[in-house]
Amino acid sequence: MTGQETLKAGLRGAGLPIQVGPFVVRLRSRLDRIERSVALFYDRQLLPADGTPFADFHITLARSSGLHAVWRPQARFFLDGRSPFRPLPLAHAYPLFEWGLNWCIAQHAHDFLMIHAAVLERDGQALVMPGEPGAGKSTLTAALALSGWRLLSDEFALLSLETGRLVALPRPVSLKNAAIDLIRERYPQAIIGPSSYDTSKGTVAHLKPPDPSIERMDEQARPAWLVFPRFAVGGRDHLEPLAPAEALQRLVGSSFNYSVVGAAGFEAAADLIEQSACLNLEYADLDATLGLLNGLPEGGA
Amino acid sequence: MTRPALAQMLATLREPAGVSERSPADWDLLVRVARVASLEGRLQALIEDAGALPDVPPAPRRHLHAARVLADRQHVMVRWEVARIHEALAPEQIPVMLLKGAAYVMAGLPCARGRQFSDVDIMVPKAQIQQAEQHLFVQGWVCEGYDAYDQRYYRQWMHELPPLTHMRRKSVLDVHHTILPPTARLHPDPALLWQAALPLEGYPGVYIPAPVDMVLHSATHLFHDGELENGLRDLADLDALLRHFANEDPAFWERLTARAFEMDLARPLFYALRYGHEFLQTPVPDSVIRALAPARPALPLLALMDALFRRGLKPHHWSCDGGLSGVARWLLYVRSHYLRMPLHLLVPHLLRKAIKEHRKGKRERPDA
Structure with a gap:
């Protein structure tokens, strides 16, 4: 069988095992757009179906059944036979898979402090960027990942409670609206999938993680910089130091499971702050900001 | 070769030290079944107590560990809730009895270790239930999301207030009388x-x-009144309670049977011991089985209940389901309502609920 046939057979049969950072996802779907997206984005992460007996998450994406599905086809997400969310239009099946996988990880991976943040690495040192939606985090992340930084994660930082290091969760970077064309024009080598229009986040398209991100996904990174970006139209691109106490508060505020992991989470967050230079970033111009981040002095705090 | 999911689950609950025999494929199924049965955290605690955690491969161990972290967190929260409830009601001289999970945790019983749960259940005397509601309200517990019909249904026919939710913490409190x-x-x-x-x-x-x-209440909740969503978890609770209390007090079994008849709860106890023994080998003395003989249903009924409970108590996971699982669950649901109310009250209630669900479904459809 060719790779494409194996992929199709896996998705339609007992499930296609995919290594996503520290997790194995076994994905089943008969939907063409899931098959195309998986072939495009996850081709380097497929595991042998027979040699992978254990999976962390058994996920199915299926067409909604029911009469109204005839004129308004929808896709539904299942974790092991249970559907935790509403269906979405069939055209959004792939973003639904990515969002659903986020949910699975956030619900179950309490061996990490999970933070809504991008993580990139340079020379073994990690840049952690928590950010509210709209802070321009994904655009920055994509630009950094396409200009020499290794992408660990686009919006889901995994801080190991055991090692205190950042664990990679390489997934396609979700680009929204104007950022899609911006990245496409600046980085002709970027592989960007088809756009999904009118999602809850506007138009969404995904950037395939560059090869080093996948090849080195087992390598953890030591935290060195904690940067809180804020996109400000017409603003002045600059970094300014942030008091550790405030940085800790904001880091914890961006965590999905701080309240669950309790004291271990506090220790891990405090250690991260201690090892990192904590900075606020105001950014308006991508080139200027990339210059600032590339010029960060080594070694963190 | 993967063994059937239910057999593995039961074997692990009964003999957690035997986990070294599980293959990775066994674990794949076991973790999934434990997840839907709310038994992941419990399994972790049992395996840990048996000293067998190192025998669990890292991938499944991570999931058991995470569930245990979550359960421990829930226990911290339950302690906090109990302290707040105490603060709200003790000054008013309203006594509070903790039920189910909250009681197991606060009493430090072995079955609490790793047990996952969500709501806190308490009982207050019927004469003081309105007063209790008012004082809980002052401390932030409100009744929200129930329409006038639900409110009246609970207050007129049920043994509890409609569930209360804390305004800030979003914790849910069930107040029974x-x-x-x-x-x-x-x-x-x-x-x-x-x-x-x-x-x-x-x-x-x-x-x-x-x-x-405590045993009689758990048995009644599971076999007379309850929904069986977490049936196996609740049966495992009963098994652990019985083993623990029998070990502590040599006269426990005798007290238990006498109390069951006194409380009019011998039938639920009969079922609890029967299925506890069948699923988890709960050690029930012969004398207890003889003493409970009057509570045993007549043969045709017992055969029917066996058929229903043997299916209904299994985890609600496809790997444990047989052809009749859905029907059995539906019949048990109908039974729990039938036991709760006489038909002339039940039929209008279920009809009304069905119409409401139907309307809600229509509203929620994006194209409606």
Whole structure:
């Protein structure tokens, strides 16, 4: 069988095992757009179906059944036979898979402090960027990942409670609206999938993680910089130091499971702050900001 | 070769030290079944106590560990909730009895370790339930999301207030005044529960049920009133409670059977022991089986209940389901309602619920 046939057979049969950072996802779907997206984005992460007996998450994406599905086809997400969310239009099946996988990880991976943040690495040192939606985090992340930084994660930082290091969760970077064309024009080598229009986040398209991100996904990174970006139209691109106490508060505020992991989470967050230079970033111009981040002095705090 | 999911689950609950025999494929299924049965955290605690955690491969161990972290966090929260409830009701001289999970945790019982749960259940005397509601309201517990019909249904027919949600913490509190609805077929007297209740140390005015009553309440909840969503978890609770109490008190079994007849709860106890033994090999003395003979249903009924409970108590996961699982669950659902209310009350209620669900479904459809 060719790779494409194996992929199709896996998705339609007992499930296609995919290594996503520290997790194995076994994905089943008969939907063409899931098959195309998986072939495009996850081709380097497929595991042998027979040699992978254990999976962390058994996920199915299926067409909604029911009469109204005839004129308004929808896709539904299942974790092991249970559907935790509403269906979405069939055209959004792939973003639904990515969002659903986020949910699975956030619900179950309490061996990490999970933070809504991008993580990139340079020379073994990690840049952690928590950010509210709209802070321009994904655009920055994509630009950094396409200009020499290794992408660990686009919006889901995994801080190991055991090692205190950042664990990679390489997934396609979700680009929204104007950022899609911006990245496409600046980085002709970027592989960007088809756009999904009118999602809850506007138009969404995904950037395939560059090869080093996948090849080195087992390598953890030591935290060195904690940067809180804020996109400000017409603003002045600059970094300014942030008091550790405030940085800790904001880091914890961006965590999905701080309240669950309790004291271990506090220790891990405090250690991260201690090892990192904590900075606020105001950014308006991508080139200027990339210059600032590339010029960060080594070694963190 | 992967063994059937249910057999593995039961074997692990009974003999957690034997986990070294599991293959990675066994674990794949076991973790999934434990997840839907709310038994992941419990399995972790049992395996840990048996000293067998190193025998669990890292991938499944991570999931058991995460569930345990979550369960431990829930226990911290339950302690906090109990302290707040105590604060709200003790100054008003309203006694509070903790039920189910909250009681297991606060009493430090072995079955609490790793147990996952969400709501806190308490009982207050019927005469003071309105007063209790007012004082809980002042401390932030409100009744929201229930329409006028639900409100009236709970207050008129049920043995509890509609669930209360705390405004800031979003924790859910069920306030009961007895353990079965007044319209139910069985009539346990709550006064007997109060007389035997044990004070909870450090919280004057807060009580936990006496051991025999704790078992009877759990059995009643599972076999007479309950939904079986977490049936196996609740059966595992019963098994652990029985083993623990029998070990502590040589006269426990005798007390338990006598109390079951006194409380009019011998039938639920009969089922609890029967299926506890069948699923988890709960060690039930012969003398207890003989003593409970009058509570045993006649043969045709027993055969039917066997057919229903053997299916209904299994985890609600496709790997445990047989052809009749859905039907059995539906019949048990109907049974729990039938036992709760006489038909002339039940039929209009279920009809009304069905119409409401239907309308809600219509509203939620994006194209409607």
